[in-house]
Amino acid sequence: MDPLEDVLSLLDTRSHLSTSLAAGGDWCVRFSPPSGVKFNSVRRGGCLLDVEGEPGPLVLAEGDCFLLTRRRGFTLRSGFGVEPVDAGPVFAAAENGVARTGEGEDVLLVGGRFSFGSRARELLLDNLPPVIHVPAGSGQAETVRWALDAIDRELRQRGMGATLVAQHLAVVMLVHVLRLYLAGRPSTATGWLAGLGDPTVAAALASIHAEPARAWTVAELARRASVSRSTLAARFKAAVGRGPLEYLRAWRIELAAKRLLQGGEPVAAIAHAVGYGSESALSTAFKRVTGVSPRDYRKQGHR
Template identity: 30%
Template sequence: MTTDVLSEVLSAIRLTGSVFFDVEAASPWVAEAPPSAAIAQAVMPGAQHAIEYHVVVSGSCWISLIGGEPFEPVQLREGDIAVIPHGEPHAVSSAPAMRAEPDIEAHRRPADESCLPFKMMTGSDAARDARLLCGFFACDVRPFNPLVGSLPRLLRIGRSSSATADALLGQIITLASEEARETHAGAQGFLNKLSELLFIEAIRCHMQTLDAQDTGWLGGLRDPLVGRAIALMHAAPARAWTLEALAAEAGASRSGLAGRFSQLIGYPPMQYLTRWRMQLAARHLAERGAKVSAVAQLVGYESEAAFSRAFKKFSGQSPSDWRSA
């Protein structure tokens, strides 16, 4: 149930991945990334939001988030993955707390994508002691993305979550490492799909670390009651749900479901349903030839006018303006 909902959300927010840099480094070395908002259009044209990630293929390094709330540097070892969900500026280096000047131009996506990933050598003239694959995930954050907001500032996944996770992550990293070194036909497309798998597995590993007290959308998915309610709404988003009907099918009282849902997700079930409907509507509106009246019915509105009011209230744009944009 949880996996299906996660898959639906990843599809609705149009997750795409890209491997951008294949870095070989020799200590001492440091590379600093600017905020993803400053480079999102350069690295992933058309993306609403870009999420940077780093995979340590060999050796080790440190990652530090820069600015905002204080954040202690984190060491990354071979096989570790670091994801920066909210696009904060950060530095990756051979030792903690090193800084460098970000190179905006280095992040510009080339017209000929066959040259990706960029091969980079950095650091001293000594023997290379670390190799990283670095890239971006692009996704929509408007009008509603429940996933990104539920992630921590830094998502670090080590190959120690479980034997199954270790094996799968190891296979993905090995495949990506080997493909990045070669120039096979279709290599970039292959790497892009591998990076998307990497993100999904990182989210699944992160979910395994959550406990019953963790709030947020992922915490809600893991909760038996809230997870059932979310799955029911996702299975039939156009249904004329009421809190009573949802609670009955989820196997709880109205007050029990409303209280637990608000505690974990942060707002009531019917508000969640409206937000999810708006995200589905935004995706349908982006399709060629989409009609506002048809989209309204697809997401559970009998009246086009009522749907248009709800969509504009939530997104700040009318459905027709969103479609044009």
């Protein structure tokens, strides 16, 4: 199992496309902190991006896109010295799927957001920087541009199922953006996502995700990664921030949490399915991580 695919699937990753924004002349639009992960792509022209708490501005050129992974307000603008207007009224006045501000349509942005399940912050988002910028000029961004071009085409042509197709394409774009981030991540990054950038750690992660209920040992995982036990332990801890078996235990809890919310499967059956010998063993481990028992977690819904 591909760990990236595994986690995105576990988190119920979904895309929600928003109204496009056309702008011209001197303009400045202020956005409230978004829910989920916000993304925008500059399809025409260019502008500046300011994000609360981040140094800026970030210059966005035609073809660039960005992900905003934190719940922070942000501003898109043509330049300096322009009084901002709130995005709410601008988008409320949209026509034919396009909101307009300023004078003219020299700039066009398409965008939306990604929503995730309740564990997304710890599993994915905390391991990402607040803003991920993908410049159009980088050769690695070709697949991202392809997805964005396809989204743009679907939204303009409005064929049968266009919205659904565009939403799935947006998830494809998210996967490629995360791949680009991994390819260029700083060496100081940590977390399971950073571990995917180390071939040795990635091999161990893939083994864990393929058989999470297996009684893995560090020695067995090291053999899968073709390194010594000590090498795997050190590299895994340096990249992921925890040891291989600690990660395995945490991942089993995530799988159990997902199954608890999916239906009425007995807790004992879930325990055995994710690698625990008994319901009591799962309950002890589950409460240590989430703060509640499996049964209470199910009752509360945790979404």
